[in-house]
Amino acid sequence: MSAQLKHEIVTETADLFGADMFGGEGCSMFTSAAAPSAHGDALLGDAVEMFTSAAAPMTSMLAAGEATGLFTSAASPTGSLALTGDATEMFTSAATPAGTRIEAGEATGLFTSAASPTGSLALTGDATEMFTSAATPAGTRIAAGEATGMFTSAAAPMGTETLSGDATEMFTSAATPAGTQIAAGDATEMFTSAATPAGTRIAAGDATGMFTSAAAPMGTETLSGDATEMFTSAATPAGTQIEAGEATGLFTSAAAPSDTRIASGNVTGLFTSAA
Incomplete structure (x- = not known):
C-alpha cells in the first residue's frame, strides 16, 4: 500500500458587508x-x-x-x-x-x-394592558388607558415620564426608557443586563459607561460622553459612525449596525455568530 499526501487549496473572497x-x-x-x-x-x-x-x-x-x-x-x-x-x-x-x-x-x-x-393605542383596539415579560408600547400613557405601571423583566416605555404616572424607577434585566432624563425623575443609573437608553448622554446624568451583555445606545456619540467602546454579546448602535467617535470595531455574538456603510467609516468587520 502507498500513502499519498494531498493538499487542496480553495481561494474565495468573503463579503462581510452584504449578503447577495x-x-x-x-x-x-x-x-x-x-x-x-x-x-x-x-x-x-x-x-x-x-x-x-x-x-x-x-x-x-x-x-x-x-x-x-x-x-x-x-x-x-x-x-x-x-x-x-x-x-x-x-x-x-x-x-x-x-x-x-x-x-x-x-x-x-x-x-x-x-x-x-x-x-399601540387602546382606541385602535390593541390589547396592550399587561406585560409580564415583554416590552411595553413605545408611547404609552396612562391617560390613553394603557396599563404601564410595573415592569418586572421587560423594556419600559420609550417616552416615560414620572409626571404622567409611569413607574419607570428601576430596571434589573430590561431595557430602560429611550428618552430617560434624571431631571424628569427617571432612575436610569445602572444597567446590568439590558439595553441602555437610546439617546443617553452623560451631561443628562445617565450612567451608560459599560455594557456587558446588552445593546448600546442607538444614537451614542463619544462627543456627548457616552462610553460605547466594547460590546461582547449585544447589538451595536444602529447609526454608528466612526466620524462621530464611536468605537464599534468588534462584535462577537451580536448584530452589526443596521445601516453600516464602508463609505461612512463604520467598522463592521468581524461577526462570528450574528448578522
Missing part, C-alpha cells in the same frame, strides 16, 4: 441569527424564506419575493402591512410589527412574551 447571490453567500435559512436588515429581496438574490429564532427582514414584502409568513421566536417585519401581503397574524414569543394597526388588517391583539406594537 453574486457574492456567493447563502442566507436562505437563519436558525439563530438576524436576517438581512434592508437588502433582503428576491431581486438581490437573497433567500430569506424561513426564520425560526431570528429577526425577519425589516422591510419585507411579498412583492419583493420574501416569504415572511411564520415567526415562532423572532421579530416580525418592522413595516409589515396586510396590504403588501405580509403574514403577521400571530406572534408567540417575538416582537410584533412596529406600526401595527387593526385598520390595516393585522391581528395584534395578544402578546404573551413579546413586545407590543410601538404606537
Whole structure:
C-alpha cells in the first residue's frame, strides 16, 4: 500500500458587508441569527424564506419575493402591512410589527412574551394592558388607558415620564426608557443586563459607561460622553459612525449596525455568530 499526501487549496473572497447571490453567500435559512436588515429581496438574490429564532427582514414584502409568513421566536417585519401581503397574524414569543394597526388588517391583539406594537393605542383596539415579560408600547400613557405601571423583566416605555404616572424607577434585566432624563425623575443609573437608553448622554446624568451583555445606545456619540467602546454579546448602535467617535470595531455574538456603510467609516468587520 502507498500513502499519498494531498493538499487542496480553495481561494474565495468573503463579503462581510452584504449578503447577495453574486457574492456567493447563502442566507436562505437563519436558525439563530438576524436576517438581512434592508437588502433582503428576491431581486438581490437573497433567500430569506424561513426564520425560526431570528429577526425577519425589516422591510419585507411579498412583492419583493420574501416569504415572511411564520415567526415562532423572532421579530416580525418592522413595516409589515396586510396590504403588501405580509403574514403577521400571530406572534408567540417575538416582537410584533412596529406600526401595527387593526385598520390595516393585522391581528395584534395578544402578546404573551413579546413586545407590543410601538404606537399601540387602546382606541385602535390593541390589547396592550399587561406585560409580564415583554416590552411595553413605545408611547404609552396612562391617560390613553394603557396599563404601564410595573415592569418586572421587560423594556419600559420609550417616552416615560414620572409626571404622567409611569413607574419607570428601576430596571434589573430590561431595557430602560429611550428618552430617560434624571431631571424628569427617571432612575436610569445602572444597567446590568439590558439595553441602555437610546439617546443617553452623560451631561443628562445617565450612567451608560459599560455594557456587558446588552445593546448600546442607538444614537451614542463619544462627543456627548457616552462610553460605547466594547460590546461582547449585544447589538451595536444602529447609526454608528466612526466620524462621530464611536468605537464599534468588534462584535462577537451580536448584530452589526443596521445601516453600516464602508463609505461612512463604520467598522463592521468581524461577526462570528450574528448578522
